[in-house]
Amino acid sequence: xxxTKWLTVVMCCMLVMLAACxxxxxxxxxxxIEGALEDVTSYRSKGTMVLETGQEPQTYNxxxxxxxxxxYKVILTNANNKQSQIILKNDEGVFVLTPALDKTFRFxxxxxxxxxxxxxxxxxxxxxxLDADVVFxxxxxxxxxxxxxxxxxxxxxxxxxxxxxxxxxxxxxxIMDADGQVLVDLNFEEFEKNPALAKEDFDTEKTLTGAKMxxxxxxxxxxxxxxxxxxxxxxxxxxxxxDQPNTEIVEVDDRKTYVQQYEGEARSxxxxxxxxxxxxxxxxxxxxIKGDPVDxxxxxxxxxxxxxxxxxxxxxxxxxxxxxxxxxxxxxxRSVYGRTMK
Numbered sequence: 001x002x003x004t005k006w007l008t009v010v011m012c013c014m015l016v017m018l019a020a021c022x023x024x025x026x027x028x029x030x031x032x033i034e035g036a037l038e039d040v041t042s043y044r045s046k047g048t049m050v051l052e053t054g055q056e057p058q059t060y061n062x063x064x065x066x067x068x069x070x071x072y073k074v075i076l077t078n079a080n081n082k083q084s085q086i087i088l089k090n091d092e093g094v095f096v097l098t099p100a101l102d103k104t105f106r107f108x109x110x111x112x113x114x115x116x117x118x119x120x121x122x123x124x125x126x127x128x129x130l131d132a133d134v135v136f137x138x139x140x141x142x143x144x145x146x147x148x149x150x151x152x153x154x155x156x157x158x159x160x161x162x163x164x165x166x167x168x169x170x171x172x173x174x175i176m177d178a179d180g181q182v183l184v185d186l187n188f189e190e191f192e193k194n195p196a197l198a199k200e201d202f203d204t205e206k207t208l209t210g211a212k213m214x215x216x217x218x219x220x221x222x223x224x225x226x227x228x229x230x231x232x233x234x235x236x237x238x239x240x241x242x243d244q245p246n247t248e249i250v251e252v253d254d255r256k257t258y259v260q261q262y263e264g265e266a267r268s269x270x271x272x273x274x275x276x277x278x279x280x281x282x283x284x285x286x287x288x289i290k291g292d293p294v295d296x297x298x299x300x301x302x303x304x305x306x307x308x309x310x311x312x313x314x315x316x317x318x319x320x321x322x323x324x325x326x327x328x329x330x331x332x333x334r335s336v337y338g339r340t341m342k
Contacts, residue, residue, distance in 0.1 A: 026136040029143050033125050036168050042067040042197045043121055045170065046190040048079075052183045053153065053297035053334065062119045062186070071202040072112065074119060075211075076300065084215060085300045087111075087293050090202040096293050096300055097204075098311055099211035101276050104204065105302050105309075108290045116150045116159075118173045118186050124161050125168075142171050149175065152294055152330065156183060169193070229275055229315065231258050236335035238328050240264040245271075269321035269332065276316050296334050308333040 024032075044065050051058045059079040066072050072089040086097040094107040117123040128134055128145045135146040142162040149159050155177045162171040169191040175184035200206065237243040241264035250257040257274040291304030301310030308319045308329055319333050 032168060033128055037122060037125050040193055042194050044192045044195050045188055047186055047188040049186040051297050058298050064119050065197060065201060067197040069122060071199060073202055084211060086207060086211060088202060088204060088207055092204060095204055096302060097208050099208060099215045101311055107292060109292045111292050114292060115152050118175060118184055121170055124170060128161060141165060231273055232336050234332045234335045236332055237262060238324055240267050267323040269324050272318040273315050276311050276314050294330055298337055301333060303330060
């Protein structure tokens, strides 16, 4: 009887040792991640991203193409209205394309090196590698990392990244605020390492033309009945600025532009909203801005010094100020989604 108990104890110990041998240490996995940063020269991925940063959840289908850490194509398609925006980086610069409006904005920018990017594989690996206090755990299928972040939206303070144990491919990313509330939830459905991608796959005109073929422009959708423009106010107004604007309506050729001026003793800003109109292709190349794409939670906007621009739900918005700090101005832009003019 004693011998049987002894054998049972020995077998249990062996099983524990075998299980332990099958698990890599934190240092081993971090070394593998450093190797992946060098070995993965290109990739394609698809996933679904839910944003909880606005008044109501927004769901996007996300597709990413990347080549040589120099060429990027990020396609964000709203799951509700099926309209897309594309962030494109090639030898000509960084672009934000809005196919439905036939609009192209070109940047002088270091994107995506300027901040964390949840949908970019190498950005996730770098966040893990560079965080000296990264928390590491693992389960049967995945390595799990909790890291700090470097997002434009400072509410996105930390994240949980899951990587597949078999090949370190991305499984999911959850980005949280300081209270642990999940504001961004991204689940990867496909990931292909080192596909054969060409520079031509990131050509601006080719990308925009292909997107317009699958997504009608506003000009092509004029068959639908015209609706009254829903004029929006910001939900957030900085301290020292009145939340009651002076509003002026400017009409040119049956097109209305709403100009809202928010005044304070030392600070002020102006929000301009007008109905979106397609941009002529000949003039699109002249929209050159020294700035960066900015994630507003409900759309991708354009931020430059003292201004933020974006298009959403059939309207173009221009937010400008020379007295409000840029980060706070972006916070105002993120809040323009729900309060309507009476």
